[in-house]
Amino acid sequence: MRVLQKRLLGFIAMALMGTSPSWAGDPSMEAPPPKTDVSGLPAIAEGWAETNPYRGKATVVTTGRALYNESCAVCHGADLNHRNQVGPNLLRLERGCQKVEDAALHQRCLSDVDHYFVKSVRRGKRVLDVQHMPPWDGVLSPPAVWAIRTFIESRIEEQAKARVSAVKAAP
């Protein structure tokens, strides 16, 4: 409840300061179509895959990052820097999978996160009649959404590596 209150207050503050885009905090919030060129993304099967078809594909990260910064950063923070943002920290999306050591189970766990990610993005987030995040269904194509997911994954991986080298460097 505390977190929810904080987020609602964030919205009210944004609205009062007039710093938000016109659609933020609006119950009928509509997601604006992205201007980022997605034509260079590798082709994938039609429809929504169960698992990120771009997983581990470094070539899509740049486009994913541009899409993220254009569409999501206003609430989740530029380059996923979530400090003082209304939206939750997307770098924590996979925290439940990090302790799963079995490789096959780990992949299944990531697949569950993929499912939740796509569902959240397509439907948006609505709590107690307040639209917290607009639905992106029909606005962001499957390749665009998976490219964003891949950008987030690449940052999660970078963070994990940085943690490992920090531990190694410790006396």
Ligand code: HEC
């Ligand atoms: C207008 C603000 C806003 C925008 C724009 C926005 N989000 Fe969100 N998003 C939120 C809020 C607020 C929540 C938390 C809602 C809740 O828990 O009810 C959220 C939740 C999520 C979640 C679930 C996270 C979790 O930990 O449960 C995902 C995934 C997500 N957003 C991805 C995205 C992506 C990807 C984009 C860009 C395509 C995006 N969001 C754009 C505000 C936004």
